Amino acid sequence: MSDIDLAPLKPAIEKFIPLGRSGLLPALHAAQKLYGWLPESVASEVAKSLRVPLADVHGVIEFYALFYNEPLGRKVIRVCIDQACALKDADGLLARLCKQHDVKPHQTSSELNLTIEPSPCLGMCELAPAVWTVDDGRWMVSDDSAESDRPRSAVYGPIRELTKNCGNGTTSLKKYGEYKGLQKALTMKPEAVVAEIKASGLVGRGGAAFPTGIKWEGAMSAQADQKYVICNADESEPGTFKDRILLLDDPHRTIEGMCIAAYAIGATRGYIYIRGEYPYIIPVLENAVNEARAAGYLKTFEIEIRVGAGAYICGEETALFESIEGKRGFPRIKPPFPTTNGLFGRPTVINNVETLCNVPLIIERGAAEYRAIGTEKSPGPKLFCVSGDVTKPGLYEVPFGVTLRDVLKMAGGVANKRKLKSVLFGGAAGAFATSEHLDVKMTFEDLREVGLPLGSGVVMVFDETRDMRDVLKRLGKFFAHESCGKCYPCQMGTQRQMEILDRIADGKAQADDFIRLQDVGWTMTDASICGLGQTAASATLSAMKLWPELFVEG
Amino acid sequence: MTVTFLMDGKEVTAQDEQTLLDVARENGIDIPTICFHEATTANAVCRICVVEVEGQRVLQPACIVKAADNMKVQTRSEKVIRARKTILEMLSATMDLSEAADIQGMMKEYGASDERFPDAHRRETDVKDDNPMYIRDYSKCLLCWRCVQVCADDAQYTFAINFDGRGYETQIGTFFDKAIPETSCVLCGQCVAVCPTGALKSKREYLLQQGVSPQEISVMNTGRKKRK
Numbered sequence: 001m002s003d004i005d006l007a008p009l010k011p012a013i014e015k016f017i018p019l020g021r022s023g024l025l026p027a028l029h030a031a032q033k034l035y036g037w038l039p040e041s042v043a044s045e046v047a048k049s050l051r052v053p054l055a056d057v058h059g060v061i062e063f064y065a066l067f068y069n070e071p072l073g074r075k076v077i078r079v080c081i082d083q084a085c086a087l088k089d090a091d092g093l094l095a096r097l098c099k100q101h102d103v104k105p106h107q108t109s110s111e112l113n114l115t116i117e118p119s120p121c122l123g124m125c126e127l128a129p130a131v132w133t134v135d136d137g138r139w140m141v142s143d144d145s146a147e148s149d150r151p152r153s154a155v156y157g158p159i160r161e162l163t164k165n166c167g168n169g170t171t172s173l174k175k176y177g178e179y180k181g182l183q184k185a186l187t188m189k190p191e192a193v194v195a196e197i198k199a200s201g202l203v204g205r206g207g208a209a210f211p212t213g214i215k216w217e218g219a220m221s222a223q224a225d226q227k228y229v230i231c232n233a234d235e236s237e238p239g240t241f242k243d244r245i246l247l248l249d250d251p252h253r254t255i256e257g258m259c260i261a262a263y264a265i266g267a268t269r270g271y272i273y274i275r276g277e278y279p280y281i282i283p284v285l286e287n288a289v290n291e292a293r294a295a296g297y298l299k300t301f302e303i304e305i306r307v308g309a310g311a312y313i314c315g316e317e318t319a320l321f322e323s324i325e326g327k328r329g330f331p332r333i334k335p336p337f338p339t340t341n342g343l344f345g346r347p348t349v350i351n352n353v354e355t356l357c358n359v360p361l362i363i364e365r366g367a368a369e370y371r372a373i374g375t376e377k378s379p380g381p382k383l384f385c386v387s388g389d390v391t392k393p394g395l396y397e398v399p400f401g402v403t404l405r406d407v408l409k410m411a412g413g414v415a416n417k418r419k420l421k422s423v424l425f426g427g428a429a430g431a432f433a434t435s436e437h438l439d440v441k442m443t444f445e446d447l448r449e450v451g452l453p454l455g456s457g458v459v460m461v462f463d464e465t466r467d468m469r470d471v472l473k474r475l476g477k478f479f480a481h482e483s484c485g486k487c488y489p490c491q492m493g494t495q496r497q498m499e500i501l502d503r504i505a506d507g508k509a510q511a512d513d514f515i516r517l518q519d520v521g522w523t524m525t526d527a528s529i530c531g532l533g534q535t536a537a538s539a540t541l542s543a544m545k546l547w548p549e550l551f552v553e554g
Numbered sequence: 555m556t557v558t559f560l561m562d563g564k565e566v567t568a569q570d571e572q573t574l575l576d577v578a579r580e581n582g583i584d585i586p587t588i589c590f591h592e593a594t595t596a597n598a599v600c601r602i603c604v605v606e607v608e609g610q611r612v613l614q615p616a617c618i619v620k621a622a623d624n625m626k627v628q629t630r631s632e633k634v635i636r637a638r639k640t641i642l643e644m645l646s647a648t649m650d651l652s653e654a655a656d657i658q659g660m661m662k663e664y665g666a667s668d669e670r671f672p673d674a675h676r677r678e679t680d681v682k683d684d685n686p687m688y689i690r691d692y693s694k695c696l697l698c699w700r701c702v703q704v705c706a707d708d709a710q711y712t713f714a715i716n717f718d719g720r721g722y723e724t725q726i727g728t729f730f731d732k733a734i735p736e737t738s739c740v741l742c743g744q745c746v747a748v749c750p751t752g753a754l755k756s757k758r759e760y761l762l763q764q765g766v767s768p769q770e771i772s773v774m775n776t777g778r779k780k781r782k
Contacts, residue, residue, distance in 0.1 A: 040730045053706075053713030054729035055737065062727070063720050069730065311720075328717065333598055333618055485697070485717075485724035488600050489637065492644035495722035496671055503673070510672060523640040526613045526633055527601045534612060 004041050008034055013049055021052050022344075024060055024326030028067055029276075029307055033137060036112075037068040052326065063328040063484075065120075065310030066276045073108045073115035075135045078277075081118045082238040083424065083474050084125035084387040084460055093129050094118055120312065120478055121238035121428075122277050124151050125387035125460070126394045132277065139279045150280040153245045154394030156410060161373065161381040162357045163397045166249040170284050173291040176252040181360030182297060185260045193264040194220055197359065199367035201379040206232055206315070206352030207429065207456045208531065209444055212359075215349055218339030219265040222347035227267040229258050229301075230324075230343065230350040233274040233281075234308050234315040237427035238478060239458035242383040243353035245395050247274070247281050250357075251288035255303065257356030259292075260363055261349050262301040270303045271343070273320050276310050312482035316530050317342075317350045319484065330486045331530035354383055354457075374400035378443035382454075388424075388461035389415045398442070405438040407459060418463035422546070426455020428475050429535035431542035432468075453538070469505040469550055472543055476501035479536040490533030493524040497537060509553045517551065518544065559625035574616040574627060575603055585629055586638065586660050589698035590617045591748055594708045597699055602638055602660070606631040613637060639664040647671035648722075650678075650694045653752030657696075679725065681760075684733035687741040689760045692725050694753035701726060701745035701754060714739035 012030045016023030027046050032038055038061055047057040061067045079085075079094045094116070098105060101114050108115040124130035127143035130151075134140075141151050155167040165171040185193050198213030219227060231254055235243040247254060258270050274281055282305060289303050306324055308314050314323045318332035321343045342348025358380055362370045371379040378400035384407055387393045391412025398407065404423065414420050423433045430453050433440075440446050447454050462471065476498035483494040500517050503509060521537030521544075528534050544551055555570045561583060568577040573596075578585045588600035598615035607614045608626035613634060628634065642661050646668040651657050661668065682690040705712050714737040718727035728737045746754045761771050 043730070053716075053738070055713050055716035055727075058718075058727065058729040059716030062718050328720070333615075480721060483721035485719075485721040486597075486599055488602070488641050488645070488697075491697070491722055491724065492641075492648055496644055496647070496674065499671075499674060516671065519636060519640045520644070522633075523637045527604050527637040527641070528612075529598065529601075 004035065004039050006041060006045050009042060009045055010049070013046060017049050020050060021326040022324060023050055024052055024057065025064075025306065025309060025323060028057075028061065029309065032067060036074065037070060037072045040069075043069065050326075056327075059328055060326065063311065064276075064308075067309050071108060071112055073112055075113060075133065076115045076117060078117045078119040078122065078132045080120070080122040080124070080128070080130040080132075081474070082121040082478060083428070083471055084121075084239055085128040085130055086470070086474055087388050087462070087466070088128040090129040093131070119277075120481060121236060121240075123235055123241045123244045123275070125239050125241055125385065126154055127151055128387065128393075134279075141280065150248060151244070153249055154392075155245060155249075155397070156392065156394050157397035158402075158410075159373065159381055159397055159399055161361055161397065162246065162253070162354065162383060163395065164250075165253070166245050166395070168249070170248060171250045171252065173252055173288070173295060176250070179252070179256045179259065179292075179295075179297050179360070181363040182256050182259045182263070185263055185363050190220060190264045190266065193260065193363065196363060196367050197264070200358075200362040200370050201367075201377075202355065202358050202362060203444070204352055205354035205358075205383070205457065207237065207426070207453075209454065212351060212355055215339055215351070216261060216264050218337070219267075219342075219347040219349045222340045224347050226269065226344070226346045227265055228343045228346060228348040229261045229265065229267045229270040230320070230348060231258055231270070231272040231356055232315060232317065232320060232350050232352050233272055233278075234320060235353070235456070236275055236277075236312040236315050237429065237456045237458065238475075239385055239387055239424065239427045239460045240456040241385050241387075242395055242457060244278055244281065246353050246357055246383075247278075248284055251285055252292065253357045253360060254353050255288055255292050256297075257351070257359035258303065259297055259301055260359050261351065261356070265347070265349055267349070268301055270301060271306050271324055272303060273306045273308060273314070273324060275308045275314075279307075282307060311484075312478075313484045313530075313532055316532060319530070320350065321348070328484070330484055331532070333529065352456075375441070375443050375445075377445045382442065382457060384442070384457045384459050386411045386459045386461070389418065389463040389466070390461045391415050400443045401441050403439050403441055404433065404459070407442065408438070408461070411461075414461060414463050416463070418465060421462045421464045421466050422468065423462070424458060424460040424471070424539065426453035427458040427460075428478050429453075429531070429538055430455045430458060431538055432546055434546060451542070467505075468543060468547060469501075472540055473498075473501045473505035475539050479532070483532065483536070487527075487529040487533060489524045489527040490529070490536060493520045493528075493533070494536050496520050497524075497540065501540065504551055509551060511553060513553070514544065514548065514551045557621050557623045557625075559621060559623060559627065561627045562629055568621040570621055572621050574605060574614070574619050574621060577621050578616060578629060583629055585616050586663075587617060588657065588696065588750065589700065591698075591700050593748065594700050594703045597703075599697070599699055600641070602641055604634060604637055605629045606634055635664065639666045642666035643668070643670035645696060647674035648677055649696055649751075650691075651696075651751065653694060654696070654750060656750065677722075677725070683757075683760075685735050685739070685741065686757060687734075687743065688746045688757055689755055690726070690734075691753050691755065694751045695726060696751055696753075697724055697726075698750060700748040700750070704744040704748055705739075709744050710740070710742050712738050712740055712742070715745070
């Protein structure tokens with residue numbers, strides 16, 4: 001330990017000290033940037049500076065996959081091995097890289113030159129297979145064709161409301177123009193802004209589809225000395241990459257949405273919590289916040305950017321609060337709900353990036369005009385993240401109400417002129433559709449009727465040649481890796497589910513595995529604390545209904 | 555405020571600050587618990603106390619949910635029993651329950667088989683014997699969180715232990731796996747007192763179980779007692 005020089009640490013973490021425990025994740029990020037990993041003496045110094053117990057600092061480092069308490073290579077290559085990338089031979093790519101550099105997955109070369117890590121979804125599903133490289137602190141992302149300091153954005157669709165400024169690099173404030181929605185909101189009473197959002201019929205686009213206006217109303221009427229607005233940019237649902245494009249290409253739309261929310265509920269502080277796997281977005285956001293501040297939009301509302309550290313669970317709103325507060329990302333028991341007891345126990349509105357991007361549109365045009373897009377019960381534009389076996393994967397903006405067939409047609413149909421096997425809807429926490437569902441309208445109400453979740457807008461396509469057992473095996477691994485371990489059904493259920501799906505994929509199903517898998521799935525669904533556990537079996541259970549023959553011995 | 559509602563079809567009255575678990579116990583209705591302990595903050599992690607509440611999408615933990623007027627609560631519905639039985643079966647495929655008599659009793663009551671999950675990866679670790687007061691046998695740990703809670707702000711404010719890993723691979727641990735004497739532990743013994751499975755055990759009890767005789771233990775202790 002004596003060879004580690006702690007002198008540069010103090011200045012690197014100084015600005016987080018006044019934040020106390022809440023400064024823990026930013027301080028650990030800063031320390032890791034300095035040393036490449038988090039040695040004991042460094043973790044100890046961070047603990048002392050922030051006045052957090054040593055054991056608690058250890059617990060936090062252990063929880064987040066991107067914090068390391070063992071030495072890491074100066075260069076780290078992370079290869080996404082989740083569903084969309086697996087279809088583009090991510091396993092082969094990982095094996096080739098390991099062979100080329102003579103290291104095993106998760107292994108660091110002896111001279112600390114290189115570490116290769118198989119990674120959960122990197123949010124670049126349309127560019128699969130995705131690789132994220134950090135070389136001496138510099139990051140690069142690469143896909144099948146090129147290496148770059150930011151992923152390219154493939155944006156399509158018959159309407160371009162939310163994605164108007166997407167597809168051509170980052171939109172500056174000058175190009176974005178004035179915050180017209182915010183300017184209009186400021187001429188209205190906060191109650192009228194909330195009423196407009198309610199009238200628009202906007203519901204959350206992160207996966208839970210909760211009515212945004214009702215959320216805002218709750219936080220608006222709550223009495224407190226401090227309220228918060230949080231943008232949930234911890235996009236980690238396998239198959240989802242919409243928020244990456246929205247933030248990277250058009251950060252001001254989200255910031256304007258946050259400013260309107262802050263005005264409506266009376267919040268003076270806000271956070272953008274962005275996943276650690278999107279490092280290339282952080283400078284873009286910092287710059288955009290600075291632009292907004294210079295233009296006078298942040299006079300009564302200050303925005304801080306917080307960076308996650310490799311934990312899917314932190315997309316769950318209460319786990320995200322815990323993470324900002326400097327703790328392990330354990331979801332809280334609800335009620336109480338965030339609108340009254342959110343971040344630091346204060347009333348909080350937390351919205352997904354895409355949800356916030358709808359807000360300026362609604363206020364600027366008025367709810368009535370906004371509702372002209374989409375259907376009666378699912379108004380507005382919707383983004384779909386199309387990946388897998390299609391000719392033209394990418395982000396598609398459509399009005400609610402187009403059919404799955406329409407979306408597939410826009411994406412050039414199933415790739416290589418093959419037939420459709422299935423579509424994973426809503427991500428890992430979603431469910432499978434088949435060709436029988438091609439004419440279902442992509443709305444909340446129509447999809448609900450056929451038991452398909454819209455989720456975060458994932459449309460992952462599998463052609464007729466795909467082995468669905470391999471897809472399920474990866475889903476099982478994903479959830480076992482990402483379960484926080486707080487409640488028993490999910491902590492053990494995701495492990496048991498993975499074990500059973502593993503042996504089924506290996507052709508070694510045991511007698512009664514079908515019933516076993518079902519009992520584990522139902523128990524997770526019925527008894528888990530949060531949405532992760534409650535949906536960890538969703539795709540598996542839907543596959544068991546569609547293809548029961550895949551789950552039996554022989 | 556007094557509230558009236560139905561529990562297993564029976565009309566019960568309670569105070570609105572009472573939990574469903576409280577009300578059930580007052581009315582002679584048995585709801586099993588594992589992580590719950592009177593002295594610690596209820597976190598509803600084990601989910602063995604879940605009940606079905608009409609109108610709720612998912613099962614509700616009785617140790618947390620408060621009584622309310624006109625509730626309809628089922629403490630033994632088909633869903634509840636399936637969840638409890640499956641949780642117990644997963645537990646027995648995960649850890650050593652040999653000293654958890656209460657849980658063994660529950661397994662019998664719910665017809666839970668300890669062979670339900672063949673070829674399951676079990677959480678097994680070596681016994682940590684690193685201090686004169688207690689041993690830590692995490693093969694027996696079911697992550698009820700009680701020890702971490704009493705070590706922190708539920709009782710002692712010592713903050714010597716927290717968690718290693720996450721998910722299924724979670725284990726109770728110290729800062730960089732330090733031995734207990736190198737941590738802030740004050741050997742208060744509260745964690746040992748609240749451990750439900752024998753994962754934490756007094757050193758003396760452990761040695762006696764290992765077949766070490768009281769005389770030998772006494773000899774082990776004498777050296778330090780002598781005055782200079």
